[in-house]
Amino acid sequence: MGAIPRRFLRHQIIVEPYAGRSGTQDLYGPAVEVRCFLEQKTRLVRTPTGDTVVSSSTAYAYPGTTAPAKSRVTLNNGRKTKVIQCADQDSGGLGTPDHVEIQLE
Structure with missing residues (x-):
């Protein structure tokens, strides 16, 4: 499917x-x-160091988006938060969309 x-x-x-x-x-x-x-959904996620923390939001973005852990983020409603982790999601040709998943505090 691609991106x-x-x-x-x-x-x-x-x-x-x-x-x-x-x-x-x-x-x-x-x-x-x-x-x-x-x-905007609350869930438990693991940080890159292995700690379990609460994520209040997840942003799904176009492949190639860069948002390193600890980056500052301003949401569309004005709320400020930080990146917990950012991960590339590659379908491996299975027909699901490739994207970047950004877990936010």
Whole structure:
């Protein structure tokens, strides 16, 4: 099937990619507007370090979208949150849409 059809990406979020930490604060790259489908549903997810945390939202975006863990995100309703993890979802030719899944705090 290829990439998730653009017509399904009905929402927009703003992602400020996490760029590391200076001595006293987190550093972020320039803000990027990302088209996505935003599902606001609470669920338990694992962080890249293996901890279990609560995710309040999941954004499904076009393949190639970059949103490193700890990136700042502004949702379409103005709420600010952070990325727990971001994962590429490749169908492997099974006919389901390829996409990026972004788990948000």
